[in-house]
Amino acid sequence: MGINTSFCWCFILVLLWFQSQGCLEEERAALLQIKDSMGSYLSSAFSNWYVKECCDWEGVVCDPSHTRIQRIFFPHLRSDDSKPWFPNATLFAEFKDLQELELPGNHIGGFISIQAFRKLKHLRKLNLRDNSIQNGSNLWWGKYLSLYNLDLSGNKLQGNFPDSLCANLFLRELILSRNNLFGSINSCLGNMITLRLLDLSENQFNGSFPSLLISNLTNIESLVLSSNEFQGMISLCVFANLSRLSELDISFNHLEVETEMMSPSCSPSFRLSTLSLGGCNVKKIYPWMFHNITSELWLK
Template sequence: MSSKDHRLVQCNKKDEETLLIFKKGINDSSNGMTSTWSTKKDCCAWEGVYCDNNTGRVTEIDLNNQYLKGEINFSILELEFLSYLDLSWNEFDVINIPATQHNITHASNLFYLDLSSLYYVSLHMDNLNWLSPLSSLKYLNLSYIDLQKETNWLHVMATLPSLLELQLSHCNLNNFMINPSIEYLNLSSLVTLDLSYNNFTSQLPNWFFNLTNDLTYLDLYKSNIHGSIPHSWKNFTELEYINLWGNRLS
């Protein structure tokens, strides 16, 4: 259980140092939540930061829609008990990914990650390999982050066995390529998949409808997909919502 009552718990100093490193890259001109991040207060009392009542370790960070600018420094993933991270709907224009994934493995408890940006912000990410150690991830939203240079995105997603919801709308994705040596992609837990507003310029591959049997929500709206819909779409027996509009499908 997480708490905002810092009288009950004292923040872990290592976690405090990690949060302050993360803050250095942020421009909070609106004097929002991160303006309270100061050593004058226990870090469990900082706005947007939530700690475990018993251990004082940071478990959640919610900085959604705070008009934050500057850099997302993935040093934040060194918080080894972090389970929830929401940095969505801000104006970050740089993502600082560490050269090695050693420290990211600390965030193996992370189950919720939302980095989705805004339509008018130019935020790019050239690879997603840093996601692979996050084996507990259930929710992932990278919408409005330009992933055009990431050609291996499907393989990375297949390394996340617990993933239930994947939001990759407006990411400028342009391929469904998989390594021919891999017989199938393991996304068997996936329930929600949003790939709308991308630029695939290709047909839906036959294996696409074998990704999972539990999918209930599929959005491919205006993703520049063409050709015929494979008969294998009927494998999605649990599907409750599907949007294929705005493509050239027959």
């Protein structure tokens, strides 16, 4: 009995010791430098950053030992009239165990010393949506990271599908909507077979619909390619073998859509919750569409 009691006390003391360690000084200093580099921010931002323990600061999440920072979430902290912010990536590289970095809506124009992102070996989620990033070279570090989730929607990316993203074969969610991307989609997309969500909507991708590439994405659950410039005829048979597909949106392209899926080689293995074909020339409505769509069917 005494041995068990002693063990319990030792265990509690170890836990208390870990809890008392606090965040590392170099990570605390890096956070303060990131804050200062913003230049201007809303008066409500960083409201509790006066306490010493940075693991308790707003927008910061540490590991269970309360030592290493694992998540940084600074959403929409800078005012609408702020000048573009160019954060120094070397500051974020101080967070060796960082898993999630979210900086949406902060007027980010790009990063200084972008190569420093290569040090973030544990980074799995990167959210930079609703910023002002326009130079695709700011994404070259993508091939050095093993990201699961990447959101670059609502930026000013220009040109073709970024080649640097092609080497990231672990991506589960890729969101590039609301940019200025154009041309045909890079063939490397067909190799990103771990994708579950792909959103390339509201760009200017053109040419023939990338049917062959899409058919390789066997784990895809949500596919959103609406409001682009794809043209020509497409058969929904392209998606027949995507058994996990639940959301399909190819609306507002210049497409003529053949919806018949009656042959043995073209029997839908999915059960969609949403099918959006608005703005397309849909040749005919078939009964399967009503049996295999559980929530929403948009044709206009």
